[in-house]
Amino acid sequence: MNDGGLIHIVDDDRAVRDGLGFMLSSLGFTIKTHGSAMELLEGLDGSVVGCILADVRMPGMTGLELLVELDRRKCSLPVIIITAHADVPMAVRALRSGAMDFFEKPVNGMALVDCINEALAHARASAEAAHKKAVINGRIEGLTNREADVARAIMDGKQNKQIAADLGISPKTVEIHRHNLMAKMEATTPADLVRQLVTAGWDQV
Structure with missing residues (x-):
């Protein structure tokens, strides 16, 4: 069962994108796939409730660099890092850079789904808080x-x-x-x- 929202899958490996996309779409999630971090950023609408599943090792911009760029753009969409080349320092760096969680390939599907639902709930709460703040600021003005x-x-x-x-x-x-x-x-x-x-x-x- 999913909590609604748009799931962005960012991985330069098409087989991984298709595999994750099929699994998650079969569970009712709305999926959008991207072959690179730059492809994601080009069309990303941070106001749409959702989350990002991103690989670490990608050409052009890595998953860790994507975290930094999203922070620079003040995009609050939760990011879940997925990689086949995990180590403790990388996991620590990802979490310190703002990643919500860190998964190694092959991914435990149910654990990932639980994490995605948590991320979507967080994204929805953030969106509601931002809307509430905007309404209040409008009154203050x-x-x-x-x-x-x-x-x-x-x-x-x-x-x-x-x-x-x-x-x-x-x-x-x-x-x-x-x-x-x-x-x-x-x-x-x-x-x-x-x-x-x-x-x-x-x-x-």
């Missing part, structure tokens, strides 16, 4: 500068009187900005507002 000031003060746990004193405005004006802020952010409580702002990364500013 609609705030006035003063509403943003009030939002930061609420994050700091300040009450209306203290906010008014800090900003040099009346408590009544703070109440108006606060009301408008909550409406624009579609926040039902101060805690809900803070959760949204933390999701947007305001706690790191």
Whole structure:
């Protein structure tokens, strides 16, 4: 049983691509094969939920170099490395470079399927989180500068009187900005507002 999504198989060996593709497609996965890392990168849409199965030793760009390039492009698709030439240092390097897991050929089919489903679940969660953050950032962009000031003060746990004193405005004006802020952010409580702002990364500013 699969968890949906698009599986990219990247290997310069056509027999391997066809074999993995047949096995996974027979289990209901949607498959796209690529003969090289560059072929993958040329048409890759990182916004489509999926994962990448990549060989290590490929001409032009190795699987490990692909990991580095995906990171440079800020592509968050999970990568599972599959190779016939595995050793411990290579496995460590792959995992440190961002690979989700590392398999030796011949691959244990059920273990690979379990890993793929885990990767797809991770990719889906990442996509949902990115969408949620984008929605929140869209709301934040609609705030006035003063509403943003009030939002930061609420994050700091300040009450209306203290906010008014800090900003040099009346408590009544703070109440108006606060009301408008909550409406624009579609926040039902101060805690809900803070959760949204933390999701947007305001706690790191």
